[in-house]
Amino acid sequence: MVKNKNNKIILILLSILGLCIFFGVWELSIRFGFLSDRTMCTPSTVIKTFILKLTETKPDGATITVHFLSSIKLSLAGFLMAVAIGVPLGLFMGYYKALDSLLMPVFEIVRPIPPIAWIPIIILTLGIGFEAKLFIVFISAFVPCVVNSYLGIRLTNQTLINVARTFGASEWQIFSKVCVPSSMNMVFAGIRISLGNAWSTLVAAEMLASTKGLGYMIQMGRTLIRPDIIVVGMVTIGLTGALMAMLLGLCEKKVAPWRYK
Amino acid sequence: MNKNKKIYYFLPVLSLLVFLIIWTILANKDGSMLPTPLATLTRFFEIMQKPISKSTLPLHIWASLKRVLIAFSIAVISGISLGIGLGWNKKFNAFAGPIFEILRPIPPIAWIPLVILWFGIGETSKIVIVFIGAFIPIVLNTFSGIRAIDPLLINAGKVLGANKRQLLTDIALPTTIPAILAGIKTALSSGWMCVVAAEMIVAKQGVGFLIVRGQESGDTALIVVCMLAIGIVSAILSTILTKMEGVLCPWKFSKTK
Numbered sequence: 001m002v003k004n005k006n007n008k009i010i011l012i013l014l015s016i017l018g019l020c021i022f023f024g025v026w027e028l029s030i031r032f033g034f035l036s037d038r039t040m041c042t043p044s045t046v047i048k049t050f051i052l053k054l055t056e057t058k059p060d061g062a063t064i065t066v067h068f069l070s071s072i073k074l075s076l077a078g079f080l081m082a083v084a085i086g087v088p089l090g091l092f093m094g095y096y097k098a099l100d101s102l103l104m105p106v107f108e109i110v111r112p113i114p115p116i117a118w119i120p121i122i123i124l125t126l127g128i129g130f131e132a133k134l135f136i137v138f139i140s141a142f143v144p145c146v147v148n149s150y151l152g153i154r155l156t157n158q159t160l161i162n163v164a165r166t167f168g169a170s171e172w173q174i175f176s177k178v179c180v181p182s183s184m185n186m187v188f189a190g191i192r193i194s195l196g197n198a199w200s201t202l203v204a205a206e207m208l209a210s211t212k213g214l215g216y217m218i219q220m221g222r223t224l225i226r227p228d229i230i231v232v233g234m235v236t237i238g239l240t241g242a243l244m245a246m247l248l249g250l251c252e253k254k255v256a257p258w259r260y261k
Numbered sequence: 262m263n264k265n266k267k268i269y270y271f272l273p274v275l276s277l278l279v280f281l282i283i284w285t286i287l288a289n290k291d292g293s294m295l296p297t298p299l300a301t302l303t304r305f306f307e308i309m310q311k312p313i314s315k316s317t318l319p320l321h322i323w324a325s326l327k328r329v330l331i332a333f334s335i336a337v338i339s340g341i342s343l344g345i346g347l348g349w350n351k352k353f354n355a356f357a358g359p360i361f362e363i364l365r366p367i368p369p370i371a372w373i374p375l376v377i378l379w380f381g382i383g384e385t386s387k388i389v390i391v392f393i394g395a396f397i398p399i400v401l402n403t404f405s406g407i408r409a410i411d412p413l414l415i416n417a418g419k420v421l422g423a424n425k426r427q428l429l430t431d432i433a434l435p436t437t438i439p440a441i442l443a444g445i446k447t448a449l450s451s452g453w454m455c456v457v458a459a460e461m462i463v464a465k466q467g468v469g470f471l472i473v474r475g476q477e478s479g480d481t482a483l484i485v486v487c488m489l490a491i492g493i494v495s496a497i498l499s500t501i502l503t504k505m506e507g508v509l510c511p512w513k514f515s516k517t518k
Contacts, residue, residue, distance in 0.1 A: 200368030
């Protein structure tokens with residue numbers, strides 16, 4: 001028991017040590033000039049820049065809060081639309097064979113194209129405004145929703161369906177009471193991928209064509225050779241992504257609690 | 262029953278036809294920027310013969326693929342090693358895990374500006390970006406694969422007198438192969454996406470460059486050709502890996518069927 005406790009303390013100390021070394025080497029290698037401060041900034045500068053960017057609009061035209069809100073609004077809107085349309089579509093495609101063979105061929109053509117490759121054609125047809133980015137985010141989140149919901153239904157245990165049929169369930173009842181609940185695992189895995197996709201695709205879209213948003217901010221940081229702005233942007237993007245994934249995990253627990261038994 | 266089956270052969274053809282018709286109608290609308298399917302096809306044959314920036318389409322695809330393959334091989338080797346280290350050794354996990362956790366949620370695309378500042382706009386920066394994109398899923402999957410090993414197997418090995426190295430190479434690694442392969446699959450498609458993104462931001466060659474060239478010159482047919490080419494390559498890559506999966510861990514497939 002005592003040994004166990006000691007072990008835990010050692011592990012925690014090792015974690016702290018690891019982080020200290022990581023940040024220490026980062027900070028010192030720039031302080032002592034191993035790395036040029038034109039290409040990288042110290043962690044302390046990152047924190048300073050972050051606090052400054054909360055109120056300062058220079059050099060990229062907006063405070064970090066404005067960039068952040070603009071990005072999050074877009075990605076959530078696109079993501080929610082994709083879930084609302086993609087999940088039901090995938091579920092129905094998985095259950096109704098006619099719908100499957102009608103839509104699958106077209107879907108199979110569109111599916112392997114990475115969402116980023118849509119950006120140029122969308123810029124040319126829809127411009128660089130809100131709708132254009134919404135559409136790109138939507139595509140990136142839509143595909144995993146459909147694929148996973150479809151697979152979820154397809155992987156439903158045949159025995160469960162047979163049991164329901166023996167007890168006289170109608171087709172709709174089998175679909176809604178047996179297949180849909182049993183597919184929830186896959187559906188949520190898909191939604192999780194969608195969320196990550198939506199977020200990183202939006203960053204890409206903002207880097208390529210935008211006038212605000214976190215992606216725009218880091219791109220400006222590059223043009224102006226301001227590594228501190230880039231790193232602040234990256235950290236914010238990373239944190240937001242992790243936070244959204246966490247919130248989704250909480251939702252999942254509410255909607256499909258049996259997964260956590 | 263027989264009649265039903267015929268319908269299922271007929272429906273995909275119908276759906277592709279409808280898709281092409283809708284595409285043509287959209288493209289023929291006044292002021293539409295979309296190319297017609299026919300224009301896309303002609304553009305495809307043209308780019309196969311007439312080079313843009315000294316390369317035809319296959320050469321551009323090859324330029325992108327080369328970057329992906331180099332970065333991907335490095336990522337496979339280092340990612341699997343790090344994943345095993347994190348999953349197998351508790352102390353190493355405590356030490357390096359938190360650092361990895363900080364870097365993990367940053368999308369590979371968000372690294373592009375910083376990587377360009379570090380390595381310039383040459384070949385290296387693209388390889389680094391693809392590497393980041395491929396490295397993370399491989400580490401994550403290897404790690405969770407090792408963690409998900411049934412303790413029963415490990416204990417059985419211990420009882421039969423296996424030493425630590427044998428436990429790792431004879432029990433842990435073979436059990437983890439399906440998880441590692443799943444990671445490799447994600448890594449390859451993520452790497453392919455990253456190379457396109459990196460090339461779209463700065464490059465002189467590659468499909469990502471070609472698609473942006475199409476955008477800059479308003480050549481929408483070229484854009485659609487590139488999109489389809491990118492999609493087809495990505496589909497081929499994932500088919501190859503699925504085949505490999507069947508060869509390397511056949512038990513996984515016999516179980517589901």
